[in-house]
Amino acid sequence: MSYDQPVPESILSSADTTVSKRQSVVPLEVQALPKIPPLPTKPTPHITSEDVTTYIQPLVSRQWKVGHICPGVGENEILELNRRYQFKGFDDAMDFVRGVAVISRAEKHHARTVIEYDTVTIFLHTHTAYIFYRIGEGEPVPKKVPGLTRRDIRFAIQVEELHETFKEKGRMKNLAVSTGLIHLQYWSMRSVLRRYGEKQTDPKTEDAHSTSPNN
Numbered sequence: 001m002s003y004d005q006p007v008p009e010s011i012l013s014s015a016d017t018t019v020s021k022r023q024s025v026v027p028l029e030v031q032a033l034p035k036i037p038p039l040p041t042k043p044t045p046h047i048t049s050e051d052v053t054t055y056i057q058p059l060v061s062r063q064w065k066v067g068h069i070c071p072g073v074g075e076n077e078i079l080e081l082n083r084r085y086q087f088k089g090f091d092d093a094m095d096f097v098r099g100v101a102v103i104s105r106a107e108k109h110h111a112r113t114v115i116e117y118d119t120v121t122i123f124l125h126t127h128t129a130y131i132f133y134r135i136g137e138g139e140p141v142p143k144k145v146p147g148l149t150r151r152d153i154r155f156a157i158q159v160e161e162l163h164e165t166f167k168e169k170g171r172m173k174n175l176a177v178s179t180g181l182i183h184l185q186y187w188s189m190r191s192v193l194r195r196y197g198e199k200q201t202d203p204k205t206e207d208a209h210s211t212s213p214n215n
Contacts, residue, residue, distance in 0.1 A: 027182045031058035040150045043130040043142045055153045066188035080125040087118045092171040099162045109151045124152040
């Protein structure tokens, strides 16, 4: 991924420099967690450019990263959200995983969870995400394309809230933000903007993300 492509100021306004100057980059300013968005409609649409600003950017500022499940162009580029948490010990990590399981059952959405003694890594994307095509004047036709949806955003925000409770109780390791992580923050924003930067809507409804009881 090239670092010489400018990132829109509206997304990286909290940064003091551009990614092109690798030696001088600073971490994104930590932003407050946004409110949990309502459940999306069914079939579940991908996130929009507004979601990137409202939800993804604050998560990235809190060390969530955007990874690739499948590289490609346009709809063929499948992204995921992921976050690595390090705890004081194994018991702390396992208690955290049990909390993630509670979120999973409530959301009816499942993360890939990797446990390595005192470290837990969460990976999120939606297998049953849809994009919509309108052919002529006919009704929009859904096409299943895995990717990021508000289901993943809801899950990530709740996991981050859970992390905050563990942090307040002194159950997390205190780790400095590495230069590598700082570069990943910028890379994450570039990736998600490339995929979802243009306005995307569900043509069958004015609001692609109105409340729905299920995915």
